[in-house]
Amino acid sequence: MLGKVGDFEKVARCGSMATKKLRRAGLSQELCDRLSRHQITTCRDFLCLSLLELMKVTGQSYWNVQKLLCKVSLACAPKMQTAYEMKTKRAINPSSAYLSTTLDGLDKALHGGVACASLTEVTGPSGCGKTQFCLMMSVLATLPISMGGLDGAVIYIDTESAFGAERLVEIAEHRFPNYFGTEEKLFSMTRSIHLYRELTCDSVLKRIETLEEEIISKKVKLLIIDSIASVVRKEFDTKLQGNLMERSNFLAREASLLKYLAEEFSIPVILTNQITTRLSNGLDIQADLVSPADDMSLSEVSGASGSKDREPGYVTAALGNTWSHSVNTRLILQYHDLHTRQVLVAKSPVAPFSAFFYTIENSGLVLQDGKDHPDASWEGSSPVLQAIRVRTNILKDGFPSSTAETLKLTQPI
Amino acid sequence: MQRDVGSFPLAPGLRAKLIGAGFQTAQELLEIGPCELSKEIGISKEEALETLQIVRRECHSNATKTAGEPEAVGKCTALELLEQEQAQGFIITFCSALDDILGGGVQLTKITEICGAPGVGKTQLCMQLAVDVQIPECFGGLAGEAVFIDTEGSFMVDRVVDIATACVQHCQLIAETHQEEDFQKSLETFSLDSILSHIYYFRCHDYTEVLAQVYLLPDFLSEHSKVRLVIVDGIAFPFRHDFEDLSLRTRLLNGLAQQLISIANAHKLAVVLTNQMTTRIGQSQSMLVPALGESWGHAATIRLIFHWDNKQRLATLYKSPSQKESTIPFHITPHGFRDVHPPPPSQTPAEVEINPRKRPRIEGDKQQ
Numbered sequence: 001m002l003g004k005v006g007d008f009e010k011v012a013r014c015g016s017m018a019t020k021k022l023r024r025a026g027l028s029q030e031l032c033d034r035l036s037r038h039q040i041t042t043c044r045d046f047l048c049l050s051l052l053e054l055m056k057v058t059g060q061s062y063w064n065v066q067k068l069l070c071k072v073s074l075a076c077a078p079k080m081q082t083a084y085e086m087k088t089k090r091a092i093n094p095s096s097a098y099l100s101t102t103l104d105g106l107d108k109a110l111h112g113g114v115a116c117a118s119l120t121e122v123t124g125p126s127g128c129g130k131t132q133f134c135l136m137m138s139v140l141a142t143l144p145i146s147m148g149g150l151d152g153a154v155i156y157i158d159t160e161s162a163f164g165a166e167r168l169v170e171i172a173e174h175r176f177p178n179y180f181g182t183e184e185k186l187f188s189m190t191r192s193i194h195l196y197r198e199l200t201c202d203s204v205l206k207r208i209e210t211l212e213e214e215i216i217s218k219k220v221k222l223l224i225i226d227s228i229a230s231v232v233r234k235e236f237d238t239k240l241q242g243n244l245m246e247r248s249n250f251l252a253r254e255a256s257l258l259k260y261l262a263e264e265f266s267i268p269v270i271l272t273n274q275i276t277t278r279l280s281n282g283l284d285i286q287a288d289l290v291s292p293a294d295d296m297s298l299s300e301v302s303g304a305s306g307s308k309d310r311e312p313g314y315v316t317a318a319l320g321n322t323w324s325h326s327v328n329t330r331l332i333l334q335y336h337d338l339h340t341r342q343v344l345v346a347k348s349p350v351a352p353f354s355a356f357f358y359t360i361e362n363s364g365l366v367l368q369d370g371k372d373h374p375d376a377s378w379e380g381s382s383p384v385l386q387a388i389r390v391r392t393n394i395l396k397d398g399f400p401s402s403t404a405e406t407l408k409l410t411q412p413i
Numbered sequence: 414m415q416r417d418v419g420s421f422p423l424a425p426g427l428r429a430k431l432i433g434a435g436f437q438t439a440q441e442l443l444e445i446g447p448c449e450l451s452k453e454i455g456i457s458k459e460e461a462l463e464t465l466q467i468v469r470r471e472c473h474s475n476a477t478k479t480a481g482e483p484e485a486v487g488k489c490t491a492l493e494l495l496e497q498e499q500a501q502g503f504i505i506t507f508c509s510a511l512d513d514i515l516g517g518g519v520q521l522t523k524i525t526e527i528c529g530a531p532g533v534g535k536t537q538l539c540m541q542l543a544v545d546v547q548i549p550e551c552f553g554g555l556a557g558e559a560v561f562i563d564t565e566g567s568f569m570v571d572r573v574v575d576i577a578t579a580c581v582q583h584c585q586l587i588a589e590t591h592q593e594e595d596f597q598k599s600l601e602t603f604s605l606d607s608i609l610s611h612i613y614y615f616r617c618h619d620y621t622e623v624l625a626q627v628y629l630l631p632d633f634l635s636e637h638s639k640v641r642l643v644i645v646d647g648i649a650f651p652f653r654h655d656f657e658d659l660s661l662r663t664r665l666l667n668g669l670a671q672q673l674i675s676i677a678n679a680h681k682l683a684v685v686l687t688n689q690m691t692t693r694i695g696q697s698q699s700m701l702v703p704a705l706g707e708s709w710g711h712a713a714t715i716r717l718i719f720h721w722d723n724k725q726r727l728a729t730l731y732k733s734p735s736q737k738e739s740t741i742p743f744h745i746t747p748h749g750f751r752d753v754h755p756p757p758p759s760q761t762p763a764e765v766e767i768n769p770r771k772r773p774r775i776e777g778d779k780q781q
Contacts, residue, residue: 062422073625084609252654
């Protein structure tokens with residue numbers, strides 16, 4: 001099992017003023033030496049002590065300690081901005097506010113597109129289009145600002161080996177045939193997409209920590225992690241005692257690092273998640289969809305055709321409640337019928353619940369708006385519990401009907 | 414005068430020397446001069462002077478507070494408190510059902526905690542309150558300013574613009590129906606830009622920055638004396654990872670809570686905190702409970718829990734010293750935080766008298 005929480009402590013914290021050494025906070029050398037004898041070297045150590053403890057270790061009076069506290073706090077407190085200043089900054093530079101997805105309905109709902117400086121999660125059953133969405137966004141980010149892009153590089157962390165360079169080029173050529181008419185443009189686009197393959201939780205975390213420098217040197221404007229869920233679910237089994245807490249800790253740590261990167265550089269961060277089956281008593285079964293047989297068993301559990309007497313479970317986003325707090329926006333991709341899928345805006349600080357139909361074509365995702373598929377004014381509910389439609393009996397003809405094999409998978413573990 | 418020397422807030426080394434030299438009570442120190450003291454216990458004259466000043470200050474003043482806090486937190490009778498409470502304003506939420514169960518709105522000098530599942534509307538309410546606290550007095554508001562401490566990065570300026578615009582329009586409608594001078598005048602200063610300029614935003618990335626910011630808050634509030642609302646959105650996020658030592662976490666959280674309570678009282682403002690929900694695994698089922706543990710439950714005076722019932726958002730008043738526990742539904746609209754159904758046409762005259770600052774709600778005002 002993964003190491004203790006303490007292991008994460010050892011790795012360098014990026015971006016926080018907390019580890020600022022007291023010397024640079026303006027304390028005298030003498031005082032710093034005295035404090036370091038008590039193992040107090042950073043602002044964080046200083047601020048975690050009570051007033052009495054501080055008086056003891058510094059040897060100063062109550063009033064002086066108050067003054068020292070002010071000094072150290074000033075060294076690590078954040079800078080103040082008014083909301084007005086923030087609005088003006090966005091107005092001056094809209095490309096620092098969002099990255100358009102070129103899916104008009106979705107952009108409009110999200111007030112422009114995938115928001116910069118925030119975490120956007122895309123979740124859904126396998127094969128629904130999450131990786132396709134990520135590939136599409138990668139192409140879009142490299143486009144010049146005049147075409148709605150961010151004119152920058154992309155960092156793509158791939159944990160499932162799902163990234164396909166040929167598909168990337170196909171999307172680019174079909175979506176923007178005029179722009180990518182020359183080989184030159186295609187090469188320059190592919191050169192700006194940096195792919196990292198990471199296969200364990202630890203390596204993903206370490207990779208994220210090194211990203212600060214990469215983002216600066218490579219002029220990165222979009223960060224994609226596809227997917228967060230797969231490594232976490234391989235290594236943490238939440239049925240074992242203590243693992244739920246460790247997993248939450250790990251995810252919260254990851255989220256906080258990613259948020260720091262997103263805000264510091266004002267770039268969008270796109271994460272993909274998987275799905276899980278939630279039983280009616282609130283417990284989750286891990287659902288790592290690998291084969292279509294899994295699809296079928298899940299759809300049975302989720303009560304696709306309601307012939308059940310017992311209360312079935314239902315499929316929803318994985319990684320639990322705490323993770324749902326950490327992401328700012330949640331987009332759910334789900335199946336609608338044989339060819340059409342739906343994208344739901346399930347959690348957003350600026351958008352109401354909305355639903356759009358799309359299909360996957362050569363050029364990536366394409367929204368369907370027309371009479372057959374009116375945009376749903378969809379009544380959503382809690383983003384944590386929102387039920388997701390999986391691929392139902394589409395492949396039934398090619399597979400034997402529910403055998404003992406598939407039934408076994410529906411038993412609570 | 415008979416106060417023991419060891420109880421003064423002096424440096425520990427100094428205290429030890431004083432006690433070693435035989436000083437026992439404050440009276441003895443008040444009789445001696447700095448030069449004599451310095452010779453007797455072997456410290457510099459400056460240190461001796463400082464020591465004597467500290468002792469004198471402690472002995473002579475009743476309100477021994479640091480500079481920046483306006484008045485002594487002393488004693489008063491219940492009658493004085495009653496008068497204060499009745500004259501006190503509330504911060505309305507624009508959802509009359511929620512205002513009702515809170516007894517008028519978010520109370521000043523108290524800590525209100527909002528717990529809820531992800532995506533249910535905690536940050537939306539915080540943004541709404543940051544706008545509502547600025548409503549001019551003639552419309553029933555507090556004409557105050559707001560401090561927004563953000564630890565999760567969920568503050569969206571675009572959304573605040575939407576909410577503020579809707580609020581200004583709402584007040585404009587009222588001004589039109591009333592046609593009084595002071596209404597028009599206040600509207601001139603109550604505009605979108607002015608609302609945005611009076612929301613002071615701090616983005617804290619971890620708990621150290623939160624601690625630092627709260628230490629610096631009293632100084633900030635002295636410079637910005639019109640602040641009537643401090644929001645920390647959310648208090649849980651930075652404290653839920655990075656802690657192996659849970660007792661340290663409890664201590665830090667309690668310290669924070671105490672500082673916030675004293676700030677709320679000293680500066681007569683409301684403190685609003687948002688908390689997350691966490692999964693507690695029971696015997697055969699799991700349930701959602703507010704995060705940060707049982708001991709944190711004591712920190713807030715008033716606790717609201719937001720949750721879902723299928724597709725409806727609900728707010729439950731979970732803990733309050735003066736109001737009954739109850740649950741109401743609410744909506745998040747493009748204009749902000751609102752009721753599910755428009756409120757009843759008019760309030761009884763008696764209610765209006767009790768709190769003259771409450772603006773009577775007029776039929777047809779509420780936008781849904």
